Amino acid sequence: MNTPRRETAEEREQRLRLLEDDIGRALADSQRSGELQAAPSYGKPLNFGDGYDETPAELRMPMKVLKDAGVVPPEVETMQRIAALEARAAAATDATQAAALRREAGELRLALQLRLERLRTTGSL
Secondary structure (H helix, E strand, C coil): CCCCCCCCHHHHHHHHHHHHHHHHHHHHHHHHHCCCCCCCCCCCCCCCCCCCCCCCHHHHHHHHHHHHCCCCCHHHHHHHHHHHHHHHHHHCCCHHHHHHHHHHHHHHHHHHHHHHHHHHHHCCC
8 A cells, every 4th residue: 555655844845935936926926017006905904804803813713714614603693692682672562572582682791791701801711
């Protein structure tokens, strides 16, 4: 049975250098052609949006992985549930039902605040 040969550190470094060279050439070509300057964001700071700057640095990569996989973090899911409950409460015609929905939304909001505070103070959930 033929097992594939493992790449040495030197070979890996050489492969990465070639890749960087290729990326550099592509960027230089784009710069010369004016393609980069034509981009609306050229010369401006990157806008990551979606709360990137507000997310603690150690959670940015895990949150990006979740986002790219189409998975909503539990905190965002809770925020969505709170918004849905508040919308239902606003649309409710029965005062008792509206009060129950608002109470449930309040309980979820409190649980979310406690979870976020725990994360902020301890760095983990």
